[in-house]
Amino acid sequence: MSDGPTERSWPLWEVFVRAKRGLSHTHVGSLHAPDATMALRNARDVYTRRQEGVSIWVVEASSITASSPDEKDSFFDPAADKVYRHPTFYDVPEDVEYL
């Protein structure tokens, strides 16, 4: 059973859908397609058969640069010790309204 080199060479596209106005696009999955336009049409059929979206992005998977889980700690740690970035850090009297 030969699969032909054609489909194998189709790039992988990551699909992002905006569920409705006011929400961000969210990653929903991926698919293979020869180009972006066909990826978009294919994404409509695969991921929005029940009006799950009002806008779709497709991004070639190879174009995405991702942070590595291995360096998760060193990458995100700098944010951990800056509690003063959160409003609850501050001591203020309890009887001040609208604060």
Add this chain to the structure above:
Amino acid sequence: MYGNDVVDPEEALNASEAPEFDEAVAAGEAAEARGGESSFDALIAKDLRVEPRDEMPEAYRKTLIRQIAQHAHSEIIGMQPEGNWITRAPSLRRKAILIAKVQDEAGHGMYLYSAAETLGIDRAELLNMLHSGAQKYSSIFNYPTLTWADCGAIGWLVDGAAIMNQVPLCRCSYGPYARAMIRVCKEESFHQRQGFEILWTLVRGTPEQKAMAQDAANRWWWPALMMFGPPDTGEAATGGHTEQSMAWGIKRFSNDDLRQKFVDMMVLQADKLGLTLPDPDLAWNGERGHWDFGEVDWDEFWRVLRGDGPCNAERIEHRRRAHDEGAWVREAANAYATKQAERSPAQGSAA
């Protein structure tokens, strides 16, 4: 007690409408929110999700690839038994529904192949393994759809069993699989209800139509019970992969527990339809609080799974032909992409 058993008319018709489904979705979201430690064992211990680029044991990866691929193949092969009735659906309404349902099965296959690919295997390789028989699909699809009532029985029993299997998978430890399952379960709900509706219509029709519904239930009942897989509790629990899959958070319930849950649910639904389930041993057991049922013919299950079912050869032959005869579409898509790229290199921008 049997006589006092009450069916709540407000009760969800199937498991994807039930609180368990919402709980499974919420559990996934809660797990995401907890964050924290990220070694594989720590993630599993805390019931957190494993994501594609995380380190994971090779055996975990292989188990998932096999399970997700088998699941995807089942969706793809599963288009055939009902596809067989699209041209013969009894009304335009039924035809439109059936086309949408078969299209959904294709979509489910796509979600699952997409999830499998995050584990580092190529979709084309998976298809090759389906076509060569190196990977299996659910044995249920090797039974023929002889009458229109079979489309009803498939929706009601086969999709009903599939939902029962799939709802716990929404909490699977592997993120992409769990997320794909959430989408699938939402859509399966319509599948089961449309099947029930077909039978509901037939059983209120002519005596011949009712007999046709009964015949379909007779033929699909046992194969549907086999869909949960071989026994894996008690003695059978040792040596099987259920134990390992449960430890990894891939499986959440044993095959036997899910099968029992399914039987308990279906007895009441069959009663509503006025259909008799083909099992003389079916009896309410007040002590256990469950329905007792007869022995599944596991010889038949293994025979069909290993290739000797009524339709095994036909299903694979059809799949290969569809793939080969679709080659020109893939080539045309390539030619179109090349032509478009030559005309205008720029694509639309994100907005």
